[in-house]
Amino acid sequence: xxxxxxxxxxxxxxxxxxxxxxxxxxxxxxxxxxxxxxxxxxxxxxxxxxxxxxxxxxxxxxxxxxxxxxxxxxxxxxxxxxxxxxxxxxxxxxxxxxxxxxxxxxxxxxxxxxxxxxxxxxxxxxxxxxxxxxxxxxxxxxxxxxxxxxxxxxxxxxxxxxxxxxxxxxxxxxxxxxxxxxxxxxxxxxxxxxxxxxxxxxxxxxxxxxxxxxxxxxxxxxxxxxxxxxxxxxxxxxxxxxxxxxxxxxxxxxxxxxxxxxxxxxxxxxxxxxxxxxxxxxxxxxxxxxxxxxxxxxxxxxxxxxxxxxxxxxxxxxxxxxxxxxxxxxxxxxxxxxxxxxxxxxxxxxxxxxxxxxxxxxxxxxxxxxxxxxxxxxxxxxxxxxxxxx
Amino acid sequence: xxxxxxxxxxxxxxxxxxxxxxxxxxxxxxxxxxxxxxxxxxxxxxxxxxxxxxxxxxxxxxxxxxxxxxxxxxxxxxxxxxxxxxxxxxxxxxxxxxxxxxxxxxxxxxxxxxxxxxxxxxxxxxxxxxxxxxxxxxxxxxxxxxxxxxxxxxxxxxxxxxxxxxxxxxxxxxxxxxxxxxxxxxxxxxxxxxxxxxxxxxxxxxxxxxxxxxxxxxxxxxxxxxxxxxxxxxxxxxxxxxxxxxxxxxxxxxxxxxxxxxxxxxxxxxxxxxxxxxxxxxxxxxxxxxxxxxxxxxxxxxxxxxxxxxxxxxxxxxxxxxxxxxxxxxxxxxxxxxxxxxxxxxxxxxxxxxxxxxxxxxxxxxxxxxxxxxxxxxxxxxxxxxxxxxxxxxxxxxxxxxxxxxxxxxxxxxxxxxxxxxxxxxxxxxxxxxxxxxxxxxxxxxxxxxxxxxxxxxxxxxxxxxxxxxxxx
Numbered sequence: 001x002x003x004x005x006x007x008x009x010x011x012x013x014x015x016x017x018x019x020x021x022x023x024x025x026x027x028x029x030x031x032x033x034x035x036x037x038x039x040x041x042x043x044x045x046x047x048x049x050x051x052x053x054x055x056x057x058x059x060x061x062x063x064x065x066x067x068x069x070x071x072x073x074x075x076x077x078x079x080x081x082x083x084x085x086x087x088x089x090x091x092x093x094x095x096x097x098x099x100x101x102x103x104x105x106x107x108x109x110x111x112x113x114x115x116x117x118x119x120x121x122x123x124x125x126x127x128x129x130x131x132x133x134x135x136x137x138x139x140x141x142x143x144x145x146x147x148x149x150x151x152x153x154x155x156x157x158x159x160x161x162x163x164x165x166x167x168x169x170x171x172x173x174x175x176x177x178x179x180x181x182x183x184x185x186x187x188x189x190x191x192x193x194x195x196x197x198x199x200x201x202x203x204x205x206x207x208x209x210x211x212x213x214x215x216x217x218x219x220x221x222x223x224x225x226x227x228x229x230x231x232x233x234x235x236x237x238x239x240x241x242x243x244x245x246x247x248x249x250x251x252x253x254x255x256x257x258x259x260x261x262x263x264x265x266x267x268x269x270x271x272x273x274x275x276x277x278x279x280x281x282x283x284x285x286x287x288x289x290x291x292x293x294x295x296x297x298x299x300x301x302x303x304x305x306x307x308x309x310x311x312x313x314x315x316x317x318x319x320x321x322x323x324x325x326x327x328x329x330x331x332x333x334x335x336x337x338x339x340x341x342x343x344x345x346x347x348x349x350x351x352x353x354x355x356x357x358x359x360x361x362x363x364x365x366x367x368x369x370x371x372x373x374x375x376x377x378x379x380x381x382x383x384x385x386x387x388x389x390x
Numbered sequence: 391x392x393x394x395x396x397x398x399x400x401x402x403x404x405x406x407x408x409x410x411x412x413x414x415x416x417x418x419x420x421x422x423x424x425x426x427x428x429x430x431x432x433x434x435x436x437x438x439x440x441x442x443x444x445x446x447x448x449x450x451x452x453x454x455x456x457x458x459x460x461x462x463x464x465x466x467x468x469x470x471x472x473x474x475x476x477x478x479x480x481x482x483x484x485x486x487x488x489x490x491x492x493x494x495x496x497x498x499x500x501x502x503x504x505x506x507x508x509x510x511x512x513x514x515x516x517x518x519x520x521x522x523x524x525x526x527x528x529x530x531x532x533x534x535x536x537x538x539x540x541x542x543x544x545x546x547x548x549x550x551x552x553x554x555x556x557x558x559x560x561x562x563x564x565x566x567x568x569x570x571x572x573x574x575x576x577x578x579x580x581x582x583x584x585x586x587x588x589x590x591x592x593x594x595x596x597x598x599x600x601x602x603x604x605x606x607x608x609x610x611x612x613x614x615x616x617x618x619x620x621x622x623x624x625x626x627x628x629x630x631x632x633x634x635x636x637x638x639x640x641x642x643x644x645x646x647x648x649x650x651x652x653x654x655x656x657x658x659x660x661x662x663x664x665x666x667x668x669x670x671x672x673x674x675x676x677x678x679x680x681x682x683x684x685x686x687x688x689x690x691x692x693x694x695x696x697x698x699x700x701x702x703x704x705x706x707x708x709x710x711x712x713x714x715x716x717x718x719x720x721x722x723x724x725x726x727x728x729x730x731x732x733x734x735x736x737x738x739x740x741x742x743x744x745x746x747x748x749x750x751x752x753x754x755x756x757x758x759x760x761x762x763x764x765x766x767x768x769x770x771x772x773x774x775x776x777x778x779x780x781x782x783x784x785x786x787x788x789x790x791x792x793x794x795x796x797x798x799x800x801x802x803x804x805x806x807x808x809x810x811x812x813x814x815x816x817x818x819x820x821x822x823x824x825x826x827x828x829x830x831x832x833x834x835x836x837x838x839x840x841x842x843x844x845x846x847x848x849x850x851x852x853x854x855x856x857x858x859x860x861x862x863x
């Protein structure tokens with residue numbers, strides 16, 4: 001910070017050589033500290049420390065106490081690596097670590113099948129969307145010859161920039177739980193509350209926004225991709241607001257509130273309002289973390305607030321402006337979380353399984369019947385978890 | 391080191407396990423001690439050979455070290471139930487045959503090694519499976535290789551691999567037969583089903599040893615590319631396409647597979663199929679990536695198969711990925727090891743496969759850009775499948791139908807720890823492994839650049855090709 005302030009440099013690049021090298025090809029270990037990465041790095045360090053301190057008390061004598069801290073530290077390392085990376089190649093390394101620790105923390109209470117099944121669902125969505133990041137970086141290498149942004153983002157013609165940005169949008173939408181991948185966020189609330197706070201209130205949920213902010217020079221060259229970012233963000237903001245209002249538990253409500261805010265941040269990025277987006281990320285992360293950490297005490301807070309206000313806390317009249325029929329339809333839609341999981345299941349996961357079962361039949365292996373009977377919804381919650389619970 | 395000493399070390403590496411196998415068949419006692427000792431001798435001899443091999447010409451020696459270490463780990467990991475004299479003899483017999491194939495420069499010895507590795511899977515007292523497909527695939531692949539070598543010999547050539555380089559001996563017929571041998575032995579589509587049959591019906595750890603010999607990739611690296619550079623440049627990409635189709639096919643197939651053994655065999659096949667595309671990429675990065683990937687897939691899948699067998703022995707062979715077993719509560723060390731090997735197989739950052747996949751994707755940018763699309767997609771699906779298997783086996787409600795299930799025993803624990811150290815430390819500090827594979831890749835690429843692969847002259851660094859213009863004429 002001091003060097004940035006005194007030298008008026010736009011970025012400081014720290015090179016640690018190559019992670020590995022084969023002749024001319026090198027995987028550069030380059031870290032960048034600039035006006036984008038520093039706020040994210042500061043946010044990660046501060047919130048990880050706070051959550052660590054909070055969790056030491058909150059999870060005291062909980063089984064898996066040390067596992068939690070192992071994963072928390074691994075997550076903090078992954079986040080710092082992703083935010084400080086000087087190339088998209090290195091960013092992938094941090095990005096993947098954030099993903100796997102997130103999944104393992106969702107499945108933290110591993111004696112119950114529901115958290116494990118939810119973790120598996122989230123892992124499936126993460127991996128599917130991470131294909132976007134890998135393909136985007138692959139396309140960057142193919143067209144620009146490099147995926148490094150330490151010395152400035154590689155320049156690409158509009159069509160190529162659009163393709164790369166759309167790939168990045170897929171990855172960002174997955175990590176940021178934007179439409180149509182929003183269904184995983186409420187499932188992720190199965191993890192311990194401190195991990196929900198830091199992952200889905202603060203850092204992991206904003207990693208997608210960071211990726212798009214980093215790719216901003218490319219987005220500026222790609223109006224179609226910018227419009228796609230705005231549309232995704234806008235749709236998610238509306239969806240998050242409505243689904244949050246129909247949620248019965250506090251953590252899910254907060255998750256949808258996060259979703260709505262991240263949607264707005266995507267809109268800001270799409271419009272190119274970079275500084276506003278960064279400020280929004282920081283403000284939102286801090287407030288949301290506090291809300292998540294206070295979530296277990298919500299009833300206590302509510303009572304105290306009600307006493308202070310001298311009666312019931314009234315709700316806003318917005319919903320009452322709508323006709324009853326529309327309100328009921330909207331409620332059903334929001335209660336089922338926009339049918340997003342059903343749509344993904346029906347249009348993507350189910351056809352993929354059908355292809356898999358067809359391959360099973362083609363292989364002619366003896367258990368074709370067993371697999372084809374659909375005993376195995378790998379990343380679908382209903383079914384297995386419920387059967388196990390019974 | 392003198393040639394005589396190299397011959398002696400090679401002979402020791404190969405014959406020590408064979409001698410031990412014969413001893414076990416005769417004496418039928420102290421199977422584990424004899425097995426570990428014999429494979430340790432092979433490891434020591436292979437390491438000495440590797441240390442003395444010239445830089446860039448150590449592919450065979452590196453593979454010998456890898457395979458003998460793998461066999462030693464397997465002899466340590468074999469559960470007591472499986473550790474009888476016939477099984478151990480079969481494992482040691484395979485070790486000797488595999489090392490013979492890795493180390494030889496003679497086509498006849500290569501063929502003998504190829505056939506001898508599969509002999510234990512054809513004979514009933516050893517690892518013969520009830521299904522006909524493994525027997526058919528292994529036999530047909532051997533027949534194809536024998537016919538190819540027959541064509542080469544009939545066309546008046548010697549049987550020395552070094553002397554045959556660039557000569558396209560035996561013409562298109564020999565090339566076609568060698569390619570058929572690769573397809574059948576490696577389990578490339580449409581010959582992929584036998585691998586799952588073998589994994590399901592065979593003995594777990596010996597099966598993983600057979601698959602991890604990677605004889606299909608060895609045939610490509612040692613014979614097809616150096617001997618048929620011109621034909622390979624025209625026709626071999628088709629094989630790479632088939633390999634990538636296989637990677638995708640079995641990755642999709644694994645999504646609904648519930649048998650842990652078959653699922654693991656699909657994942658191993660999917661992850662190892664891209665090795666062929668890397669070998670054929672004509673770039674130093676691609677070939678290096680393929681060789682590193684070869685190592686990491688071998689270690690990871692051996693670890694996974696080993697842990698699965700330990701679970702089967704402790705819990706019963708009715709394990710399935712269709713319900714939760716909650717075994718992590720009983721065997722946390724096995725659970726952690728399974729998780730690490732599984733994630734290492736699918737390219738988690740910080741493991742060696744992240745580096746190998748990065749190299750593979752970058753190395754195949756020009757020759758096989760589709761690898762950059764297929765590999766992430768197949769790996770993503772494989773990651774879901776391996777996590778599903780991990781979750782179903784180890785997570786969920788703790789089983790209470792039995793009073794006690796042992797976690798990893800000390801000999802198993804230290805063996806697994808060595809494998810984990812390899813994939814994790816290799817991923818954090820990859821330069822040692824990547825650097826050595828890079829030198830070996832140069833040798834493979836140089837052979838390809840001599841003739842036919844005119845692109846190689848452009849893609850490889852100038853020092854590999856004495857006069858690039860000569861190759862472009």
